[in-house]
Amino acid sequence: MITTYEWLLRELGTPDEIVIQHGGRPIWVFSSRELPLPESGTIRLLNGAVADHLPLIRENADTIWVMGGGDLAGQFFDAGALDRIILTLAPVFLSSGRPTLPRRIDCSWLRISDHRQVGRFVEVTMDIITP
Structure with missing residues (x-):
């Protein structure tokens, strides 16, 4: 299975290109x-x-953008550090697979x-609210 970072490396060519594409953040x-x-x-x-590393990340970033698998986003949710989900839906129905967010x-x-x-x-933006 290819990870998001490996996909970016394949698409952009080098780690330096990833840095450039993300504005040096x-x-x-x-x-x-x-x-x-x-x-x-x-x-x-x-x-x-994620919870173990969240203080370091928050100390070094004003905005945290999570890109990757659903488990990673779910860990940010569990830690109370997810305030928005932007989900892109493809017009494909699969007979099996992993859940979007486990x-x-x-x-x-x-x-x-x-x-x-x-x-x-279709891109859907959902804000996380306190019920």
């Missing part, structure tokens, strides 16, 4: 494996639970704040 990659990183130190590897987040926690068509996809 600090990037933390959660992984238990060694991955290629730029010499600038802008991309840092973290291993373990957590139950009841509709009382979500408010649809935006939606738009992006090519053949």
